[in-house]
Amino acid sequence: RDRESRYYPAFLKPYVRRLVDVGEVAVALYAAGVSQRKAAEILSLLLGHRYSHETLSALTDEVLEAAGAFRTRPLPEEMAFVYLDGLSLKVFREGEGIVRESVYVALGIAPNGERRVLGFWLLPTESALGWEGVLEELWQR
Template identity: 75%
Template sequence: ERRYPMDQDTLQMILREAVRETVTQVLQALLNADREAFLREHGGRKNGYYPRKLETAFGQVELSIPRDREGRYYPSLLQPYARRQVDLGEVAVALYAAGVSQRKAAEVMSLLLGHRYTHETISALTDQVLKEVEAFRHRPIPEDMAWVYLDGFFLKVLREGIGVEREAVYVALGVTPGGQRQVLGFWLLPTESATAWEEVL
């Protein structure tokens, strides 16, 4: 049985594990939306999934890669970021951090998908991602928490007209009386400071 509170190294390990689980959920949702968009624009039929492991800044994630019956579809979001040296897992966290606007989400989706789709399809995908974001923000969480840990890390964020910059992500990690851990929220802010933490709280 783990006793709380925990030391800093253990907290960092658990925090990254919890974030990795959330990253997996975000990327899976993006993959499913990408295949739907491809089939709408190019025709064809779904043909299940195949497993693939992907290394991210938060550790290895296991994804179910969608495929089509005709063999023409491959997830467009898996390659561009490898070429740009921006971690896809970090993008997933950025999308789910509080304060992601429609415009910012559209920028991220356009960079992820390149020129593969029309503007209308990118807009529809952005709307779908933002619905997932809102569902994450408003999901029910346990009323009782034994502990709430606050910590942060830095990730790469694309800023229009500026390029890629490192910004602070603040994370609230809750632990229930039964020991269940879950990420309560993400906040994306330019720097880590006492003032920013006050804003989060």
């Protein structure tokens, strides 16, 4: 460290206490279907620091808010192409277990060639009514 605090090595971020992003690990565990209490135990074992399930709940809430903001952001005025696709995934639902649901994805390509994910939707099945709702939401945005 220099006297004026201007030098920081590339591999050490200033004021960071951990090398692992706890939020990313917590969300990955939560997405895998691990309960928040069990995820807190796993993080405590892996990282050597006690995390409560309330902390993990706050982290996952932040991620869900960010996903909501992503899904409702305004879209660019023009796109050269818009690709629509649906795929079927196995999803864990509390009380139901693992069920198969459809993910609708909209990918836009700008006139300069830049690709952007315009949105994604998780619906029980792929149907004409589902695609109608997706296109209506894209049109509104």
